[in-house]
Amino acid sequence: MTKAIRIHAPGGPEALVYEDVEVPAPGPGEVLLKQNACGLNYIDVYQRSGLYPLPAYPAVIGMEGMGVVEAVGEGVDAFVAGDRVAYADVPPGAYAAARIMPWHRLVKLPDAIGDQQAAAMMLQGMTVEYLIRRTYAVQPGDTVLLHAAAGGVGLIACQWLNHLGATVIGTVGSEEKAALAKAHGCHHTINYREENFTARVRELTDGAGVPVVYDSIGKDTFEGSLDCLRPRGLMVTFGNASGPVEPFNPGILGQKGSLYLTRPSLMAYNAKREELEASAAALFEVVTSGKVKIAVNQTYPLSETAQAHRDLEARKTTGSTVLLP
Ligand code: NDP
Structure with missing residues (x-):
């Protein structure tokens, strides 16, 4: 079992319920992660409200996180227990202290990138990468x-x-x-x-x-x-x-x-493994070289995710927001 934020049906911030959920052992191609930080993104609001419907309820929402690999399933050779990894985008389920992820959506984190910084930047940063370099190549x-x-x-x-x-x-x-x-x-x-x-x-x-x-x-x-x-x-x-x-x-x-x-959507731009790796590498380069600094301007305990959603929707936040399991 792990602590997570689930919605049982779409709704307002009150639909976000902090509760125990089961985490299975990783199956073939899967990785079990112990998460240190999750990112808050506006897409989470659309999923919570039902603007972007989820396939089934109850569901753990959240699209971005970072943590440490606890165990890997059959056929996973790209990662081993102890690796520090991060992800953004599909599948939902980030608002949790532990979760299962398909290995091919994970990337290894450079040591120079801290836990909160990583959770704050993967989704928003790779979005900026594709928008300004691939949707329109800014000159x-x-x-x-x-x-x-x-x-x-x-x-x-x-x-x-x-x-x-x-x-x-x-x-x-x-x-x-x-x-x-x-x-x-x-x-x-x-x-x-x-x-x-x-x-x-x-x-x-x-x-x-x-x-x-x-x-x-x-x-x-x-x-x-x-x-x-x-x-x-x-x-x-x-x-x-x-x-x-x-x-x-x-x-x-x-x-x-x-x-x-x-x-455009991040999912379509980073659907292939090589696209995801190139996008993450470009982001890591601008961040580790100091060209882009990640502003983690709000942090909330995971249990207070509803308040984080209220603040985001009320336009009270700036920069990036991180949830801490
Ligand atoms: P932001 O931190 O940018 O928060 C949203 C901001 O939108 C608010 O702070 C506010 O800034 C502005 N805003 C303007 N009108 C409203 C309104 N009526 N209600 C609420 N906010 C409003 O969020 P993110 O960085 O997480 O995401 C930014 C946007 O990018 C979102 O729309 C998100 O869905 C989109 N996105 C799309 C992706 C894609 O691939 N298609 C991937 C990632 C994000 P202000 O007060 O300055 O107006």
């Missing part, structure tokens, strides 16, 4: 628009975009968050609760617009984001913090300048 001199620049994905993206030589325009929900984003390399901040971000982006780009928008807000910002793009620019809608984007007529993309639209 030196590009000016890009990044929403929620002071969030978990946001602070990592500000720093990594800087390292690539881009100019970053970031939206934020408060003046404190503006200062934080700037301290992490965001060149221009826009408080989109007070200012029309589209008009400001046009102003900052002398009317030209940006080649790419990274939009994780969804419903509230979708149309405004399209209006920030230059002709044939790329709209990357990769999250729904304000709710899912409403259905729309693709003719809008033509009217606004032959725009491109993509809705």
Whole structure:
């Protein structure tokens, strides 16, 4: 048995129940992990609320964690007991003191990366990796628009975009968050609760617009984001913090300048083992070299995950958040 956070049905933060769950011995291709830290991500909110339904209930949610290998199942030769490993993305089940993982979704951690840092950065960091290097390969001199620049994905993206030589325009929900984003390399901040971000982006780009928008807000910002793009620019809608984007007529993309639209997911970009390894290696390189610092700005005991969800949804968190079993 282990302590875990389960949901018995989708719902609000109160649906997160801290209880004992059974952990089986690892089967073929599986690894048993004793977890030291888990990451909190906005996708956990979508899974808890039912926006992203799970195949069965009750279910332990959570998509990111790190720990030490306790035992390996038949056919696993990439890992041995005692290895320090981390993971992000499928399958859910991270909110637990121990869990089973398929070996092929795990990566070994460099010694230079601490436990909390690892749990904070795998999902958000590999997301930034694919968004700025593979969805759109950001070039030196590009000016890009990044929403929620002071969030978990946001602070990592500000720093990594800087390292690539881009100019970053970031939206934020408060003046404190503006200062934080700037301290992490965001060149221009826009408080989109007070200012029309589209008009400001046009102003900052002398009317030209940006080649790419990274939009994780969804419903509230979708149309405004399209209006920030230059002709044939790329709209990357990769999250729904304000709710899912409403259905729309693709003719809008033509009217606004032959725009491109993509809705990417980490799972699709890192589905193959070699993609996962390359993505993690790129992330480890920028972190261990100090180009990207991981801001673990909140930690909660695993038993208080419901409060962590409340704070995340109330826009009270900045940077990354870690849950401690
Ligand atoms: P964040 O730390 O960025 O938290 C979400 C932020 O969104 C808030 O802090 C807030 O910042 C902003 N926000 C704007 N409007 C709302 C609203 N109505 N309700 C709540 N928050 C709002 O979370 P993560 O770093 O974990 O994730 C960022 C986004 O990236 C999420 O949408 C997530 O789903 C997405 N994502 C997508 C992935 C993919 O592969 N497709 C993978 C990983 C993350 P502010 O107050 O500054 O506006």
